[in-house]
Amino acid sequence: MNMKKNDKGKWEVRLSLGIDARGKRVQKYLSASTKQELRAKVSAFEQAYANGEIATSIHERRKTYTVTDLLDEYFEVHTPSLSINTRRNYRSLITCITKHLGTHDINRLTARHLESYLSMLEKEKGMKTSSVNLRIVLFRAAFDYARQAGYTKNDAPMFLKRRKETKTKRNLWTVDELVRFLDTAREHSPYWVTFVLLAMTGARRNEVKALTWDCVHLDEGYVHINKSIAQLTAAQRHESRTGKLHQFTPPKTKRNRDVYLDAGTMSELRRWRVEQAELLLRFGEKPEDDLVCTTPFGKYLNDTLLRTEYRRICTRVGLTPMRIHDFRHMHATILLNNDTNIKVIQERLGHTSIATTMNIYSHVTEAKQKDAANAFRLQIDREKKRNVQ
CATH class of the missing domain: 1.10.150.130 (Tyrosine recombinase, N-terminal domain)
Known part of the structure; x- marks a missing residue:
């Protein structure tokens, strides 16, 4: 050969x-x-x-x-x-x-x-x-x-000629709309912790769903993202012979990372761990694979359940649903607008290179470039006035 x-x-x-x-x-x-x-x-x-x-x-x-x-x-x-x-x-x-x-x-x-x-x-x-x-x-x-x-x-x-693709503008929520959504989820949804983690970590949906308690470092204040999760078809479940609806896989870019969270979010995770244990005790169930994001019965949270609950909360709040993946884009956009270093954002999102991050969020970095140009001109003008005086 x-x-x-x-x-x-x-x-x-x-x-x-x-x-x-x-x-x-x-x-x-x-x-x-x-x-x-x-x-x-x-x-x-x-x-x-x-x-x-x-x-x-x-x-x-x-x-x-x-x-x-x-x-x-x-x-x-x-x-x-x-x-x-x-x-x-x-x-x-x-x-x-x-x-x-x-x-x-x-x-x-x-x-x-x-x-x-x-x-x-x-x-x-x-x-x-x-x-x-x-x-x-x-x-x-x-x-x-x-x-x-x-x-x-x-x-x-x-x-065949490939069609020219035009970038579509993402219709992201405002920060106020995100806050309203999360507040409603905390109060009315059994899956509230999933939405909180999507917003606060900027991780991919399947990375959040794959998070296990051994990767949540409550005292140190961070979560370790080292795997993703795949929902299996009926044929794949039969082939795996485990009967499970899911299977752990490496993250999309094969990059493990630590994502630090604020004290408020870590406090919510502590509260959820207690709530989850109480629910499992009440229903006499064992947690599946020690997952953080589960149903009230401790089972794997599939995409259909998550999407249905997401739309239900949006309707309750009166918001037009964005894609669930857009929680990730909102996370990055908010950080960029608050002058967070682009390298830090790349590491939080798990991109293979900083170029990927800059390309995806070029619309935000372009605005920052204009602000930088205006700030530079302002400094030059001030210096000119000082010299004239």
Whole structure:
């Protein structure tokens, strides 16, 4: 097995699987960012092939190789190393595509077919530009894999042009609206601590839901974020054989971090720990995985429950709901507006680089740049007046 780096800096390998029904040699092409990742892909593919889960030839399946065949195989070969949530999103995306194009022969699929499909999504379904571009990227990658594997010479997706994406303005709440929401949640919601942590830590939703009590340092005044949580589908639960609705995963950027909190929030966490213990005692339940954010029965708080409760509180307060992820953006924006060092914000949010933070919150930093320019001019003018006098 000869692994080598290609011109794009990726590691690649061709696997020979024998001869097909027409006497032609059958090969599989695999690629990855690192040699170690490629070895893992090869191992996973060989195991699936040995178990008969992957056909050795397009002619062994059917006379034509359809879009469904291609996307299913591409998914099995290229996604084993991805996170559970990313794999689920890929599978959902492929399911949506195959509903419309699944039966098409990949050798007869034209750019016109693809453009017609994408235009339908944009005009009739009102799909966002970013979602349309995601499909274009998947088409290109899958057909590139098919060409290198010798399944087709069709390069129709390469003629698709990515749509120009425009940044949409985030409709964040004001600080007063955030305060009203949190006050109402504390008084009327059994999930109030989840919303408090979303607002006060700036952590991602699944990082907050994954927080366990051993990572809450009440005396030192910080929480240690070292994991995320993935909600499993029915098939994934069956495969895991644990019966659980969730599974712990590393944080999105693989960066563990300590997020310090104010004394008031730490006091609320102490109060919640007592309340949670009393609820579990009342219902005779044991806490699931020692999670901080749970249902009153100590169970995993799934996304449906969280979203339903979030909308209920918004209705009670009279607020237009923003995305739950926007608690994170509000956290960063409030800190930036209060002149918090951008490096500190990057560390709190868990971004891999400070450039990521500055790019996401460029609208805030631009305003700060203008303030800095005005402050500099004001100082120069003062000095001029002093010299004249």
